[in-house]
Amino acid sequence: MPLLLLGIATIVFVVSRLTPADPLVSIVGERNLNNPEVVAAAKQRWGLDESLPVQYAQYMKNLMQGDMGTSFTTRKPVFDDLVDRLPATLELTATAMVIGLVFGIGLGVLAARNRNRFIDHIARFFALIGSSLPAFWAGLLLLYVFYARLGWLPGPGRLDPRATAPDEITGFYTVDALLHGDFGGLRAALAHLILPASVLGWGVVGIVSRLVRASLLDEFSMEYVRVARAMGLRERTVVNSHALRNALLPTITIVAFTFAFLLTGAVLTETVFSWPGVGSYAVESSRNLDFPAIIGVTILGGFAFLMTNLVTDVIYAFADPRIRLT
């Protein structure tokens, strides 16, 4: 694990130094590039005048202390930028996760109960659409229809331009508004979440529904379900209180994996919806060749992936006693 983290940091550092472009401009301004004094001062201040190995050692040392350097574009510590933007991404991802799970489980149950019938195929098709639609176009389309044309839902961003964010407790606008008893704010925050979270969540519906369907079908073939059915219990009772409960166990284990998937999808969704999260930060920084920011956000992504894998392993271990963590 620590080795993997070190590897991640190293790879990102190497990758970012492949670039032919020079980040100096964003520091000193374009009119100053011909001014050697200003350029030298900036280089020294940002550590760009050292050799690559020295830069690397310095970078690693700083990283150990949670210091990811200062972003060339925002001129703030990358770590602070990420902390600032993480709640927005987490709120979006969590909402998308809820949407993905609700619809995924619903579709999965529907499909399993109507196995190989028309409704099964429809459910499957619906799920496949989700993973085939380019999120960035789906987002534009939804914005065009529900925001620009119909005016039913608010546009890009987390809140209306005029609104101010609730005082920060968790950084989740919905939760914070609720904690402050600000129901208008809660409604506004939720309204802004609907479109991006749906776009993001739809991609997960397929994964969840497929898994729920498969494990439900496994359960249906089990003795106890047959017995319950033979005893004349209603199909709904059988599914809801017996089979589904057991079938959900393996589903929980993919939640973590799905979360990592969502974090990836957030990059494009946030860009389309001007969502001020980590994903749009990643896009802005790679467009601007903002090395510290690119490094920081990619490490965060790798870290999130690692953590979710770890969590998945732990859940697996709890869910299935046959597997032991080594």
Add this chain to the structure above:
Amino acid sequence: MTAVETTPFRSRRRSPAWLRGPALVGVITLVLWVLVAVTLPWWSPSDPLEQVADRLLGPSFSHLMGTDALGRDVFVRALWGARISLPVAAIVIVSSVMIGTIVGAIAGFFGGWIDSVLMRAVDITMAFPPILLAMAITASLGPGIGNALIAMVLVWWPIYARLLRAQVIAVKQREYVESAHAIGASRWLILRRYILPMSYTPVLVNATMDFGQVVLLTASLSFIGLGARPPSPEWGAMITEGATNFYQWWIAAAAGIAIFLVVLAFNFVGDGLRDTFDVKDLGDIKDRN
């Protein structure tokens, strides 16, 4: 836990069991797209880079998906986009499979420190969300479809390396391989003749499913501005233009539908293949072997 259950090698030559329902629709769609991509220069109604009418016209009979900000036929451009996305995805997949096969086979076959070193590289690469790493690499190499392609190969090969390694290790234990070894067949010969042929199926299935994902990733990188350069009718780039001309929904829609059709077709085919061959999803083999 073994990553991929070994698939018993069955001849599928006579009965393509997977080729029905959605998978069949998928194959037909893909064949049509490839045909369009290959033959387009001979029958294209207009040059995708040429102004053919007034700018920003809505869909009409003469211009099925209207025109863009420069008066180019959007439908024609979307068709030409296939000549970029399909080859790019093919190159990415083929290169990744080749690199991954070689690395995975070497690691699995030789084991020991070679295995450790190679697999650590794989682990580290796979520890990143693909799009983030691809963005970082493309940004560093400089934006452009060529560099985006390189970045995607760098991001994608470890998947196949891991797949192949698991496969090789599983096959290696088989009796006939051990006996071949016993009668003095060279390692390379065994690898080439016995082990690699066994591994085609899971690689093929995964490659099919990944193809659509690479098409999506190519478009995503272009959408962000790191991929294709104008005036290329690349689909992701067209959607960016569509975002600028938001009220002219048809510009983004043409490219969006094109991507959707291609990716959906690959998903149909991949789904059919997976169900038939019972190859595990990559999500399940990630980070455990």
Add this chain to the structure above:
Amino acid sequence: MIALGLITGLLVAACGSDDASPDAGTPDGSVSSSQATDDATGDSAGGGSETALVIARGMDVNSLDPQRAYCDTCQIFMTAVYETLIGLDVDNTTLVPRLATAWESNADQTEFTFTLDPTATFADGSPVMSADVKFSWERQQGLQGSASYLVGSIASIETPNDATVKVTLTAPNSAFLAQVNAPYLGIVNQELAEAHGATADPETDTAEEWFLSNSAGSGPFTLAAYTAGSELRLARNEAYWGAAPAFPEVLIKETPQAVSQRQQLEQGAVDIAMQLSADVADGLGGDDLVIEQVPSFNYVYLALSPGAVGGEQLSPEVREAIRLALDYEGLIDATVGGAGRAQASPIPNGFAGTDGLAVPAQDLDAAKQLLADAGITELTLDATYPSLNVYGVDFSTAMQKVQTDLQEVGIQLELNPVEIAVWAEQIGADGIPVTMLYFAPDHTDSSQYVQYFGLMEGTQWQGWSKADANPAEAPLLDQAFAAQDATERAALYSQLAEAMIADQIIIPVVNPDLFLASRSNITGVRYSACCNLVLAELGRS
């Protein structure tokens, strides 16, 4: 013409009006509409509105340090938060007192003396004194920020007493008062700035970060908060020494897409949007919206760099051929839907010296002939450009049109859109053979265009294009600076404009109209030639 709900903008005859400003060579066409003019003084802005004013805008902020900032949004910010010694009246021509109550110069315009308003105070209550002026301008010189060319002619600043500033220039400069009017020469509170690390030396100065969340000016607003990529929040300076602005708070929300700006304006989420393109503004209207289409001094240009790596074949003949190959009408149509004008020289329509200049026209045969004579059959050029959307012009659209036009004469462009920071790095190092950029005036004098675009030692485009200097330009500019008479000055700038046209480095593509859209209860919205949008003049009725 597009069907706009309510066009109050006067399409002023851009050329041909008199150039009668006594103080400085100023642009002639006035661009303020009659409606805007009525409301546009600071005093009448008091609409008594207590809710915040919200502006949707794609911000290009490079810094909020008053001596480092240089961007279109910075013009708005600087005007609201920091005050200049001299202001510009709503006619975009007349210089009016601001921090200085009076100013005078010697006969050959090498010495200027300003008398400061004794009642002027900074937001923290301390008086604005001559030392603050000296500190601000010397820091502007020392930090060598992008706007430092404005103080390039200053040799020394003396402060004989707290209310008097005496500036000595290195050479006659008839444009100096106009330069002083540029928002970038706003005055900063020396004591406060120094307490947070401000010095005039880039090696020791550490104040830039502090300025991202604080301000030290005397203007009607103070900086409340800034979040890059999100919002710029200004609060009313409750201790303002002049007439208090109407809005207690002004919020500029990062809204890069013109479409989003329109949507939010239509839905009442924002009060002002001023970066709409003609396509997006099309069909916008209704009782509760006001949209003005006004001519602007902004423009987008194509730049050719013979000295850039890969630009070696851009001889004067080839550059002339490129100029002749462009379809200017088509470009104006493709970029701004026809809502703009062609522009003859790097000095934009309406500034002194632009009367009677011939607008370029496409001539493919002549272009082909020039290339054939130069022995060029095939030419491929790198065209890296910033992926911007400025003044309603999408650079990608414009460059693709340029690419198509040049293909007609056998010149291939390799288009490569990049972020502005990446672009700036490349043009500063190797240069870029063919590229595109924009310019908005910093003040009202034509000299800024010669100082930025002319092929003279030290100008921006001389450095970027690495073209041979044009020895005729520097003496002409010196003459223009020394000229006492406005007509004489205009004649000299006209010669300079012709010289820059002949340089064939800068080829203006389009001078777009500005679409100023606002909720109809907002008063005082106008386009200012120096300052973009003057927040203190705005009110809600």
